[in-house]
Amino acid sequence: MNYRPLIWLAVAAFSTGIDGYVLAGLLPAIADDLNVVPAVAGQLMSAFALTSALAAPLLSTVTSRWERRRTIAIALAVFVLGNLIVAAAPNYPIALGGRIVAALGGCLLNAAVSAYVIALTPAKDHGKGLSFVLGGWMAATALGVPVGLVIGQSNWRFPMILVAVVGSVALVGILLKLPRLHLPSATLAERLRPLGQPRLLAGLLVTTGILCSSYTCFTYASLILHRAFPAEWMMILIMFGYGLASMLGNAVTGRLADRFTPLRVLTVVLIGLFTNAVLGALAFRFAPLGVLAVAGLVWFFAAGIGNGGAAVPQQARLAAFAPDSAAIVMALNGSAISLGAALGGGLGGVTLAAASSPYDLLAVAAVVLALTLGLHLIVAKTRQYDEVVS
Structure with missing residues (x-):
């Protein structure tokens, strides 16, 4: 099985994985900086999860006829934009808005990546392909909390910038190296x-x-x-x-x-x-x-x-x-x-x-x-x- 086309998808999964865990260890610092209590700061994570749960099926349905590489690239770009908004947010409402934007891109990205892997690999290699790409998310699980606690000690915004940088690197690799993929045509019904x-x-x-x-x-x-x-x-x-x-x-x-x-x-x-x-x-x-x-x-x-x-x-x-x-x-x-x-x-x-x-x-x-x-x-x-x- 050729893993080379999937490397950049694994990097993208790595960026979303860090994003999913990095805020957990930084809530007190976020709350102090944005002048809210920690419980309210925690809603930055809840808003991301809720938006992802509600938006993923809708966005995937709307984009189901799009060429897959373009879908992945657009979703990743929106995810990166959302994290940059959070990193630069002067107040809590803008940070919350940035998390929602990031969730819109992230939920579509995760679904599109998994569907791409399943469509690109033969049935006998589905497990290996998914394991390789999801390995990026699992690696982020290992690094997310330590990176968040270490890099975020000086400023909680730095990990968000890191997520955006890793996502941007993945975006360039996807645009340059990922093959185009058109799924079979089918009606919405x-x-x-x-x-x-x-x-x-x-x-x-x-x-x-x-x-x-x-x-x-x-x-x-x-x-x-x-x-x-x-x-x-x-x-x-x-x-x-x-x-x-x-x-x-x-x-x-x-x-x-x-x-x-x-x-x-x-x-x-x-x-x-x-x-x-x-x-x-x-x-x-x-x-x-x-x-x-x-x-x-x-x-x-x-x-x-x-x-x-x-x-x-x-x-x-x-x-x-x-x-x-x-x-x-x-x-x-x-x-x-x-x-x-x-x-x-x-x-x-x-x-x-x-x-x-x-x-x-x-x-x-x-x-x-x-x-x-x-x-x-x-x-x-x-x-x-x-x-x-x-």
């Missing part, structure tokens, strides 16, 4: 027809469940791990390790999905995530402090491998449901991701507000994963039945 498939909608809910369980714990990871790792520099290293674990999961499952089918790989990943959450919840409750540090790292890094590893088989599986509408399906999957992240953060916050221990978040995540695994198995059974009948 034909492209939207897959949305009438109950199994596709249920499959998208599986994405939401995976992200919800992940962000229920990831959003508050510093609270969960604080007892064993109280120093801030320790958490920076642990977050870096989580990102590396995500990259490993992404790389491994991308190859396994091509060999054993995305359905089987995703089933194993979901079972592993559920088991890890249950064992982690028990360890945090009953393990002594000396063992807790090791158990906490094992749980967190195993979650990183599973969460990173779920992305490729899930995308490949959803695309197989509607191969002629991959761009729209990937946009809907992006919306499901944003929705899951928002629900996970909210669910974790509600759990903590109920005077629960941070360790209870693992039990909540286990319940979400149990429901998600059950739904996944139902969808899988329906899919197999349809294949036998047809």
Whole structure:
């Protein structure tokens, strides 16, 4: 498989990945500079997620007949523009507007890139292609928090400029090196027809469940791990390790999905995530402090491998449901991701507000994963039945 055309897509994914994580560690500085409370500053992330969830299907539908390289380039340019607006914003409303602009470009970019990879690569290499490009996003997961905390110490705007610079480099590479790609012509009604498939909608809910369980714990990871790792520099290293674990999961499952089918790989990943959450919840409750540090790292890094590893088989599986509408399906999957992240953060916050221990978040995540695994198995059974009948 020739990865050369996909390099610049991976760089673009890297820029969007940093953008998704870099603000989390900078909220106090942003709040002070823009004269708002941290809770309001946090809405810069919420606005991005909500805009992405709502706009991705619409924008992908509107642009479904466009040449794919042009779509990717325009989306990336809008994303870069949005980050430059945030970096230069003199006040909170302009920064919020910049985040919305960045979200409009970012959500279309992510959907268009995934659809491009699926269309460009043969079916037997879908997993490898998606894994390679998503590896850029996973690498950003490893670097996003450390880069944000280190570079942003002097000025929170510098990481936003970094995102814009990386995105601009990717844009030049895409315009110069990425092949043009025209998808088969189809009417808007034909492209939207897959949305009438109950199994596709249920499959998208599986994405939401995976992200919800992940962000229920990831959003508050510093609270969960604080007892064993109280120093801030320790958490920076642990977050870096989580990102590396995500990259490993992404790389491994991308190859396994091509060999054993995305359905089987995703089933194993979901079972592993559920088991890890249950064992982690028990360890945090009953393990002594000396063992807790090791158990906490094992749980967190195993979650990183599973969460990173779920992305490729899930995308490949959803695309197989509607191969002629991959761009729209990937946009809907992006919306499901944003929705899951928002629900996970909210669910974790509600759990903590109920005077629960941070360790209870693992039990909540286990319940979400149990429901998600059950739904996944139902969808899988329906899919197999349809294949036998047809």
